[in-house]
Amino acid sequence: MKLYKLASINLAALLLIMPALILLICFFVAPMILLGRVSLYEGGGNSGFGIGTGFYTPGTWTLNAYFTLFTDQYFWEILTFTVMLGIGITVVTLLLAYPLSLFIQKRTPRWKAIALAAVILPKLANPLVIIYGIQLLLSNSGPINQLLLALRLISEPLTLFHNLFGVVVGGTYLIFPYTVLVLVTALDRIDATLVPAARGLGATAWAAFWRVTFPLSLPGLSLATLLSLIFALGAFESPYLLGSPQEITLAVDIQKQTFENLNWPRGAAEAIMMLITLGVCIALYSISIRSTKRLQRVV
Amino acid sequence: MKEALRLEAIQHCYGNNAIAVNQVFLSIEAGQFFCLLGPSGCGKTTLLRLIGGYLKPNSGQIFIAEQNVTRKPPNQRDVGMVFQNYALFPHLSARENVAFGLEVQKVPRAQRQQQVEAILDRVGISLAERDRLPKHLSGGQQQRIALARALVIKPKLLLLDEPFANLDRQLRERLRAELKQLQRQTGVTTILVTHDQEEALALADQVGLMLDGRFLQIDTPTNLYQHPATPLVAQFLGETNLFQVQAVEANTLCLHNGINLQRNMLSAVAPGSWLMVRPENCVVGTAALQCPNCWEGRVIDSTFLGTDRVLEVVIGTGTTLRVRGRPESMPNVQINDTLPVGIPSQNLWIIPEQDPSWVAELPNAVLKVETLL
Numbered sequence: 001m002k003l004y005k006l007a008s009i010n011l012a013a014l015l016l017i018m019p020a021l022i023l024l025i026c027f028f029v030a031p032m033i034l035l036g037r038v039s040l041y042e043g044g045g046n047s048g049f050g051i052g053t054g055f056y057t058p059g060t061w062t063l064n065a066y067f068t069l070f071t072d073q074y075f076w077e078i079l080t081f082t083v084m085l086g087i088g089i090t091v092v093t094l095l096l097a098y099p100l101s102l103f104i105q106k107r108t109p110r111w112k113a114i115a116l117a118a119v120i121l122p123k124l125a126n127p128l129v130i131i132y133g134i135q136l137l138l139s140n141s142g143p144i145n146q147l148l149l150a151l152r153l154i155s156e157p158l159t160l161f162h163n164l165f166g167v168v169v170g171g172t173y174l175i176f177p178y179t180v181l182v183l184v185t186a187l188d189r190i191d192a193t194l195v196p197a198a199r200g201l202g203a204t205a206w207a208a209f210w211r212v213t214f215p216l217s218l219p220g221l222s223l224a225t226l227l228s229l230i231f232a233l234g235a236f237e238s239p240y241l242l243g244s245p246q247e248i249t250l251a252v253d254i255q256k257q258t259f260e261n262l263n264w265p266r267g268a269a270e271a272i273m274m275l276i277t278l279g280v281c282i283a284l285y286s287i288s289i290r291s292t293k294r295l296q297r298v299v
Numbered sequence: 300m301k302e303a304l305r306l307e308a309i310q311h312c313y314g315n316n317a318i319a320v321n322q323v324f325l326s327i328e329a330g331q332f333f334c335l336l337g338p339s340g341c342g343k344t345t346l347l348r349l350i351g352g353y354l355k356p357n358s359g360q361i362f363i364a365e366q367n368v369t370r371k372p373p374n375q376r377d378v379g380m381v382f383q384n385y386a387l388f389p390h391l392s393a394r395e396n397v398a399f400g401l402e403v404q405k406v407p408r409a410q411r412q413q414q415v416e417a418i419l420d421r422v423g424i425s426l427a428e429r430d431r432l433p434k435h436l437s438g439g440q441q442q443r444i445a446l447a448r449a450l451v452i453k454p455k456l457l458l459l460d461e462p463f464a465n466l467d468r469q470l471r472e473r474l475r476a477e478l479k480q481l482q483r484q485t486g487v488t489t490i491l492v493t494h495d496q497e498e499a500l501a502l503a504d505q506v507g508l509m510l511d512g513r514f515l516q517i518d519t520p521t522n523l524y525q526h527p528a529t530p531l532v533a534q535f536l537g538e539t540n541l542f543q544v545q546a547v548e549a550n551t552l553c554l555h556n557g558i559n560l561q562r563n564m565l566s567a568v569a570p571g572s573w574l575m576v577r578p579e580n581c582v583v584g585t586a587a588l589q590c591p592n593c594w595e596g597r598v599i600d601s602t603f604l605g606t607d608r609v610l611e612v613v614i615g616t617g618t619t620l621r622v623r624g625r626p627e628s629m630p631n632v633q634i635n636d637t638l639p640v641g642i643p644s645q646n647l648w649i650i651p652e653q654d655p656s657w658v659a660e661l662p663n664a665v666l667k668v669e670t671l672l
Binding site: 191201 | 353
């Protein structure tokens with residue numbers, strides 16, 4: 001009887017996860033395996049931009065793509081830049097999102113809903129549209145330069161994109177709403193009487209924040225950091241459209257190798273390397289978080 | 300006596316214009332244990348938050364130890380507060396929770412440690428429990444730590460917001476006794492908010508009974524119970540029999556349904572006044588025959604409560620009288636039995652003054668009394 005019950009529960013559970021499982025296998029696991037396989041082909045050589053033969057040489061097994069990658073100075077530069085940019089965008093995002101989340105979280109339910117809607121609204125637009133919007137904003141004849149010129153703070157337009165600044169602005173803008181959502185939810189979970197309690201015990205507003213709100217928001221903050229980091233390490237739209245040849249990330253280069261150079265094994269190998277980088281970064285971050293004593297107590 | 304707290308014409312409205320506290324005046328002497336008693340939504344918690352500085356009054360003044368603190372934030376008021384949910388810091392151990400107030404007030408470490416350990420000894424937190432996080436401690440222990448945390452800063456005023464609400468009955472009674480003792484030893488002026496009248500009567504030197512943002516009466520527990528100022532107060536506290544005097548004839552007070560009372564002990568009673576008698580002050584059986592006011596009554600309901608039995612007895616042409624007594628004093632009482640019921644005249648309380656607005660709300664027959672909440 002008991003065994004039957006157990007089996008039926010497992011069957012129900014299996015049915016529940018089945019759609020998601022099928023989706024994951026068909027559209028995530030299978031392409032991943034395929035990607036791994038492609039990275040192990042011999043390149044297609046210079047056979048006419050991939051038309052006809054091209055892309056890769058079928059039926060071959062080789063680690064050539066990886067060997068070229070590892071010995072390529074250019075690849076390492078891109079990899080380093082990708083990681084540095086990812087960390088940079090994450091830091092900027094958090095510095096902007098945390099104070100805003102504190103502000104939003106303290107509003108009345110109605111204003112909170114309005115503020116959160118305002119934060120999420122841009123996510124309804126296509127990222128490309130957003131990036132083009134930012135291009136307009138940051139362009140030489142855009143409102144920001146116009147304003148600075150009108151105020152006579154500058155004598156000629158500043159270059160605000162096709163450089164690192166533009167890439168960070170775009171990247172931050174795309175990640176920001178997720179971070180705010182995570183942080184507001186986390187701050188909401190802190191008992192609202194704790195700050196008044198701290199104040200009643202003689203703490204100034206700052207001391208109450210620093211000793212109560214901040215340590216209790218650390219789990220949310222670490223989740224927000226992780227989320228930002230994952231998005232930022234995969235940055236594509238922003239460096240592609242707001243950057244210059246100096247701001248090439250792995251994601252951009254994969255696109256270039258695959259669709260411009262038509263070197264599929266190299267593109268695939270870079271994609272695998274990117275996955276590994278992402279994994280290593282997340283692992284390093286998780287380990288460092290887990291060893292934080294303060295955080296351990298909160299969780 | 301020194302005045303620990305004075306409220307002058309405190310008024311507070313919430314955003315939706317609902318008046319939570321309406322022109323409240325209050326004065327509490329230093330060292331007193333004061334209970335704010337009232338049903339939920341009467342404004343008692345709002346008043347406590349106003350005193351603690353967690354809310355700002357729309358108008359009026361608050362004085363703590365003769366100092367005007369109306370516009371001061373909570374950290375400049377010298378007030379310790381125990382929240383209903385205790386509001387212990389979940390990331391700090393019991394010891395760190397208690398030390399928090401001293402730390403932010405920059406008390407030197409050695410002094411701090413000594414004070415923290417002393418207060419933890421006092422509230423009965425064992426050494427092993429002091430390093431635990433709040434979530435690893437029982438409700439009772441959490442409550443003790445919250446109390447210690449509020450007391451260790453040596454506040455001029457200790458505020459307690461329903462501190463026993465989340466505890467089971469037995470523990471509640473034990474902690475209540477401990478709190479009373481602690482308050483007496485430390486002599487800290489204490490204001491406790493509760494909806495539990497038993498708690499208020501058991502703990503307080505003075506009880507302020509609140510309704511709709513105002514005080515109905517501020518008095519000692521005995522006075523509040525035995526000598527309520529209005530019929531509404533009589534209704535709120537415990538169970539009661541209330542009768543309105545219809546007419547006064549020579550030595551007789553005429554009530555509804557042909558009930559007449561001998562005047563003898565009662566002085567100046569005007570028609571329209573109210574007479575109150577507590578159910579436990581009525582007598583039944585042969586003892587009742589000695590009372591000057593005695594009627595033949597018919598039992599319509601009988602409830603056994605362990606220590607007591609409560610009878611509902613109809614007297615006259617339909618007035619119900621509630622009688623409470625030891626079960627052994629009324630053996631074999633069956634529904635529809637008739638038995639003598641008496642009210643000793645010294646047990647009658649005349650509610651002298653009448654605010655017409657209260658009277659309008661009271662029905663003419665006996666008031667069924669519901670305990671608060």
